[in-house]
Amino acid sequence: MTVFARIIAGEIPADKVYEDDRCVAFRDIDPKAPVHVLVVPRKPLVSVAEAGEEDAELLGHLLLVAARVAREQGLDERGYRLVTNVGVDGGQTVGHLHIHVLGGRPMGWPPG
Numbered sequence: 001m002t003v004f005a006r007i008i009a010g011e012i013p014a015d016k017v018y019e020d021d022r023c024v025a026f027r028d029i030d031p032k033a034p035v036h037v038l039v040v041p042r043k044p045l046v047s048v049a050e051a052g053e054e055d056a057e058l059l060g061h062l063l064l065v066a067a068r069v070a071r072e073q074g075l076d077e078r079g080y081r082l083v084t085n086v087g088v089d090g091g092q093t094v095g096h097l098h099i100h101v102l103g104g105r106p107m108g109w110p111p112g
């Protein structure tokens with residue numbers, strides 16, 4: 001069981017900013033920007049690489065929730081970045097799909 005599955009199950013605490021029947025959004029425990037929220041589906045998909053056609057609506061919902069969280073965190077005016085890491089080279093450390101919502105400072109490009 002991943003740490004995110006344990007958060008979804010209520011076994012460990014998280015600073016939640018949004019939740020619904022399909023996903024939960026909470027603040028990253030080690031923030032990389034002034035605003036750093038993770039949007040996590042309740043369904044335990046490992047990453048977008050494991051998602052199938054049956055997950056298309058869920059993936060769209062996660063993006064819309066990420067945009068909603070960004071708006072509610074006051075990031076709309078200056079902008080923000082959405083990231084989903086996949087696998088070792090992608091820098092993924094938790095094997096449960098999540099979208100990072102990062103904002104509150106200019107983001108570098110290309111990413112490291």
Ligand code: AMP
Nearest residue numbers: 003014027028029030085091092093094
């Ligand atoms: P990734 O490296 O893309 O898999 O992102 C995993 C993220 O989860 C990292 O930014 C971690 O700081 C974050 N993280 C790990 N454990 C927790 C936790 N218990 N609560 C909130 N965020 C966490």
